[in-house]
Amino acid sequence: xxxxxxxxxxxxxxxxxxxxxxCLAILGRPHYGYALLETLEKAGFSVDxxxxxxxxxxxxxxxxLTSEWNxxxxxxxxxxxxxxxxxxxxxxxxxxWRALDGSIRALMEEDPDGRP
Amino acid sequence: xxxxKTETTLTGxxxxxxxxxxxxxxxxxxxxxxxxxxxxRVEAGIExxxxxxxxxxxxxxxxxxxxxLAREYGELxxxxxxxxxxxxxxxxxxxxLAILAPLALALLFVDRFESGAGGLGEIGVEAAVVLxxxxxxxxxxxxxxxxxxxxxxPADRRDLPLTAWGPDRLDVxxxxxxxxxxxxxxxxxxxxxxxxxxxxxFSGVSDLGSQIQVxxxxxxxxxxxxxxxxxxxxxxxxxxxxxxxxxxxxxxVIDVLVTATGALVTVYLLIQDRLIVSDLSExxxxxxxxxxxxxxxxDLLAALVIVIAVWDIADRLRGHxxxxxxx
Numbered sequence: 001x002x003x004x005x006x007x008x009x010x011x012x013x014x015x016x017x018x019x020x021x022x023c024l025a026i027l028g029r030p031h032y033g034y035a036l037l038e039t040l041e042k043a044g045f046s047v048d049x050x051x052x053x054x055x056x057x058x059x060x061x062x063x064x065l066t067s068e069w070n071x072x073x074x075x076x077x078x079x080x081x082x083x084x085x086x087x088x089x090x091x092x093x094x095x096x097w098r099a100l101d102g103s104i105r106a107l108m109e110e111d112p113d114g115r116p
Numbered sequence: 117x118x119x120x121k122t123e124t125t126l127t128g129x130x131x132x133x134x135x136x137x138x139x140x141x142x143x144x145x146x147x148x149x150x151x152x153x154x155x156x157r158v159e160a161g162i163e164x165x166x167x168x169x170x171x172x173x174x175x176x177x178x179x180x181x182x183x184x185l186a187r188e189y190g191e192l193x194x195x196x197x198x199x200x201x202x203x204x205x206x207x208x209x210x211x212x213l214a215i216l217a218p219l220a221l222a223l224l225f226v227d228r229f230e231s232g233a234g235g236l237g238e239i240g241v242e243a244a245v246v247l248x249x250x251x252x253x254x255x256x257x258x259x260x261x262x263x264x265x266x267x268x269x270p271a272d273r274r275d276l277p278l279t280a281w282g283p284d285r286l287d288v289x290x291x292x293x294x295x296x297x298x299x300x301x302x303x304x305x306x307x308x309x310x311x312x313x314x315x316x317x318f319s320g321v322s323d324l325g326s327q328i329q330v331x332x333x334x335x336x337x338x339x340x341x342x343x344x345x346x347x348x349x350x351x352x353x354x355x356x357x358x359x360x361x362x363x364x365x366x367x368x369v370i371d372v373l374v375t376a377t378g379a380l381v382t383v384y385l386l387i388q389d390r391l392i393v394s395d396l397s398e399x400x401x402x403x404x405x406x407x408x409x410x411x412x413x414x415d416l417l418a419a420l421v422i423v424i425a426v427w428d429i430a431d432r433l434r435g436h437x438x439x440x441x442x443x
Contacts, residue, residue, distance in 0.1 A: 033149065034156035050179045053153060054188035057146070077156075078149045 012046075019047050020059070021097065024082055024090035027065060032077040056080055064089055126172055127154050133182035138190055146189055154179070191271040197262045204278045205262045212254045220250045221423065228416050239419045300358040307351040314344050328403055332393045339385060346378030368436040372429050379425030386418040 022045050026036060033053050040047055059065045064086035068079050082090060131154070135147040154175050161171030179185060187194050197205050224246050228239055265278070314331070318340045321327040353371045357363050363371070385391035392414070393399065 032156075033153045034160075037153075038160075048178070048180075049153060049157070050185050050188065053150065054185070057142075057189065058191070075152060075155065076148070077152050078145075 015045060018097075019045055019051075019055070021090065021093045023052075023055070023059070024064070024086055024093070027080055027082045027086070030068070030079040030081040032070075032079050036080070059086070126176055127151060127158075130154070130176050130179070130182050134186045134189065137186060142189070193266055193274065195266075196259070197266055198274055200275050200277050201262055201266055205258065208262075209255065209258050212258060213251060216254055217247055217250050220246050225416065225420055225423075228413070239416060243419070243423075294361045295357045295363065297358065300354050303354045304351045307347045307354075311344055311347050311351075314340070314347070318344075324399070324402070326403060328396075328399055329393055330396060331391060335385070335390060339381065339390075342381050343378065346374050346381070349374045350378070363432070363436055365436065368432055371432050375425055375428050375432075379421050382421050383418045386414045386421070389414060 019040070022040060022043065023036065026039050026043075031039065033049070033056060036056075037047070037049055037052055040052070056065065056067075060067050060080065062085075064083060065080045066083045067081075069076055070079050131147050131150050134150060135143045137143075138146055154172075157175040157178070158168065158171045161174050162168055166174065184194065186192075221243055224243060225239075228242075266274070317329070317331040318333055318335065320333040321329050350371065353367055353374060357367050357371075360367070382391065
């Protein structure tokens, strides 16, 4: 039996690669940074602000997200939304995700006990 | 107004630290957004029942070291030399040290040899200083160059190594490799030549007018046998290693003991002024004509003998450790 810390490390490692996909999925509707952080957290992606906020700007720089300052409310906030390139990437990543899921399932069914 | 400049609240100081190096274009925008994010987090904390000051501290602690965040925003590396460059860095560092440290030592010995000055202790201290100086300089400049390369590369190329690796770069010298014939022949030939030289010198040269007596033929028989015996034992050990195919633990131990014995005896005799004839300069003048003043420092020769012996022993031990850790 693995100890808790190592266990958590492997789970986190697996989830880390899915944060971008999760962001692209949520940002079909515009969100501001902190709201996105909370949505991700509720969905079980424990990502920290100090990772997420710079990540959003990087994705924007890569042309995957568009952003807009909303100054209608009492306090201005920067809203991010998936752009056309981002939608394309999201669909491609989604396809990868399903392909991986299928491959893993096939491997497990071939060898349900995981023994040689 | 530049959104980075602000009042001296904790949040203000935090935002300023994160954004001050981000440039006039991105900096103010990051500052404005980051302040909004912190405020959102603070309000969530207050709603959860904290007082505003505690909520602010919590929010900033959660975001962590502002320098780290600044590097994330600026897409700067958070390490001196990353994993992609590290193997090249270590390889270059090793190669430079392996070449420059012995070279610097050799230059030092040549210099002291020519000037003939300095006792054994003095030369030892100088050698240590030279070694430390060379190591520090090589390490510093190599590290600096690699740190600059790491920072000069575009962020998306940071995972790539500097030089492409191929199977041609695999180490030739691997454990389990047989002791080669050429190396054995070279070593045995050298030792046989040395033995011949010693026998000739120790028995006294036949013609003092054309040949030079360097070593003292008056040296006690036991010492002569010990010196020649160490060389002969070394040659026999090398032959045995070749026969067996590798340096076994036993052979390695014998080789180290033989090398150490030869070196210690030589150093002892040199320091006691018993190995080399006292009138070497006059004899040289006699044979070559003119006046030759050769004041070789015995201490310097002793230091050289020690360095060579330590080198040999280290080489043997390293080879042995490599062969026994093949696993």
